[in-house]
Amino acid sequence: MNDSYQMPIQIESDENGFIDRECPNENCLFTFKIDLHDWEDKVVGHHMRCPRCGLVAPHDKWWTQGQLAVLNANIRSFALGLVHDELNSTFRQLERQTRRNKYVRVSYKPSSRPLYANLPISQTDAWETEITCDECGTRFSIIGNAYFCPCCGKDLSTNAIQDSLTSYRRRIDDLQKVHDIFKQDFSSEEAEKQVESIREDTLGSIVGTFESFCKARYAELGGTNAKRGVFQRLRDGDNLFDELTGFRYEHRIGDDGLGFMNLMFNRRHLITHSNGIVDEQYLRKTGDTLYAAGQRVIVRNADLLKLLDFIQEVVNGLLDAKPKESPTT
Numbered sequence: 001m002n003d004s005y006q007m008p009i010q011i012e013s014d015e016n017g018f019i020d021r022e023c024p025n026e027n028c029l030f031t032f033k034i035d036l037h038d039w040e041d042k043v044v045g046h047h048m049r050c051p052r053c054g055l056v057a058p059h060d061k062w063w064t065q066g067q068l069a070v071l072n073a074n075i076r077s078f079a080l081g082l083v084h085d086e087l088n089s090t091f092r093q094l095e096r097q098t099r100r101n102k103y104v105r106v107s108y109k110p111s112s113r114p115l116y117a118n119l120p121i122s123q124t125d126a127w128e129t130e131i132t133c134d135e136c137g138t139r140f141s142i143i144g145n146a147y148f149c150p151c152c153g154k155d156l157s158t159n160a161i162q163d164s165l166t167s168y169r170r171r172i173d174d175l176q177k178v179h180d181i182f183k184q185d186f187s188s189e190e191a192e193k194q195v196e197s198i199r200e201d202t203l204g205s206i207v208g209t210f211e212s213f214c215k216a217r218y219a220e221l222g223g224t225n226a227k228r229g230v231f232q233r234l235r236d237g238d239n240l241f242d243e244l245t246g247f248r249y250e251h252r253i254g255d256d257g258l259g260f261m262n263l264m265f266n267r268r269h270l271i272t273h274s275n276g277i278v279d280e281q282y283l284r285k286t287g288d289t290l291y292a293a294g295q296r297v298i299v300r301n302a303d304l305l306k307l308l309d310f311i312q313e314v315v316n317g318l319l320d321a322k323p324k325e326s327p328t329t
Contacts, residue, residue: 094220157209
């Protein structure tokens, strides 16, 4: 029996030329599509990055669960045929060897060979959102947000920011519907607690998205050596962009807008690190007059929407910003 066998794999793309891939990170499992030719020319034999979580893994680790089911069925069918052929060869040989043996004689009637069905690896229907990386030209398609090019790994946070901000607005607008759904299974008090938790999680997501965008945009503009977490500290991030481009957040939202962003960013910090309990440090940083030390901050829908308005203006300004021209010597 041979030590190894080769089984051909047929891969069919969807109508737009994409094939399905799934992140092997068990905490992610993000499904996306990549152009078949880009996959064959740029990825096969190399590593790929998940557009959602950023995991890097070898090219043969990205099968979807549906594709693996087809592959396993093909392998079983292929293996049954091999086993049939080996058994057929073995018993035919025994039949020949015992034909003239007066004590033991083996006779063998072979059964039909199992049908080998090499099913093609097909794809799900095409999706609407297609992205072409402006760094390496790789085409891929997603549902939701993508933060990395799967081929070259470029940070795409600046591309995803508008979709993310729109998604947060929808989430906030739908909170009353969510509250009503929770009330069908829980008390009014429990329903409100669930919605409050969603508001606080949304605030954290908004701050994280803005930080990721600023980090990626700063690098795009040629900035280097930005310290970890600097874009969570609005004044520090503002100064970095001012040094690099001459643009300041206040140019779009004024001092009042920047003050409100600073207030909400610090409330997010309290919720994350102190269960939302106000302390003297928070009061010194924000000048918040609505709370005293020992109280717990409350996140309101109106505050989240107002924060998104200011962030949208800052994002637009940063997307328009250009690096300062180097002085001529």
